[in-house]
Amino acid sequence: MSTDPRLENILSDIRDVPDFPKPGILFKDITPVLGNPKRFNEALSLMEERVTAHQPTKIAGIDARGFIFGAALADRLDIGFIPVRKKGKLPWETIGKAYTLEYGEAEIEVHQDAAKEGDRVVLVDDLLATGGTAGAACALLQSTGAEVPLISFFIELSFLDGRSKLPQGIPVDALIQY
Numbered sequence: 152m153s154t155d156p157r158l159e160n161i162l163s164d165i166r167d168v169p170d171f172p173k174p175g176i177l178f179k180d181i182t183p184v185l186g187n188p189k190r191f192n193e194a195l196s197l198m199e200e201r202v203t204a205h206q207p208t209k210i211a212g213i214d215a216r217g218f219i220f221g222a223a224l225a226d227r228l229d230i231g232f233i234p235v236r237k238k239g240k241l242p243w244e245t246i247g248k249a250y251t252l253e254y255g256e257a258e259i260e261v262h263q264d265a266a267k268e269g270d271r272v273v274l275v276d277d278l279l280a281t282g283g284t285a286g287a288a289c290a291l292l293q294s295t296g297a298e299v300p301l302i303s304f305f306i307e308l309s310f311l312d313g314r315s316k317l318p319q320g321i322p323v324d325a326l327i328q329y
């Protein structure tokens with residue numbers, strides 16, 4: 152891990168919550184980072200530096216914590232934001248993609264006019280675990296004709312090897328890796 156003091160401070164503000172939302176899961180609680188304006192600002196600046204290099208025309212964030220980072224980054228870069236939502240939440244015409252969870256299935260959706268050919272959509276989420284959600288979101292965005300030049304996470308649980316579920320050939324970035 153880098154010795155950037157900003158990263159060290161962010162790391163110290165991520166709270167481990169054992170057995171949430173179910174036994175055996177060590178939940179990475181980012182609310183102390185969000186609640187500390189200096190920390191949240193530094194986290195966004197570090198992500199912004201990495202995202203800008205890929206010259207996005209839009210940022211897509213995954214429901215729900217991906218909205219926090221994604222929308223803030225879109226505002227900083229002065230580009231549009233695309234919410235990737237859980238099934239049934241978007242009001243207009245949608246395209247959807249089902250994916251497998253540890254137990255059962257889930258589906259995410261975007262509006263069919265959210266992106267188009269020629270767009271460069273950076274996909275943002277708070278955390279990469281098994282990769283199922285981000286993999287489906289990426290495929291969904293690509294199905295609009297847009298290019299996904301980067302998938303950007305605040306945290307990656309690298310021991311779960313979520314990267315193997317993401318489309319090969321697309322750069323994946325995580326500010327913090329466990």
Ligand code: AMP
Nearest residue numbers: 177178179278279280281282283284285
């Ligand atoms: P996955 O599809 O397995 O990569 O799960 C990713 C989503 O689940 C992310 O959007 C996270 O918000 C959430 N998530 C999964 N595992 C954790 C964890 N250990 N701590 C916090 N959030 C998690």
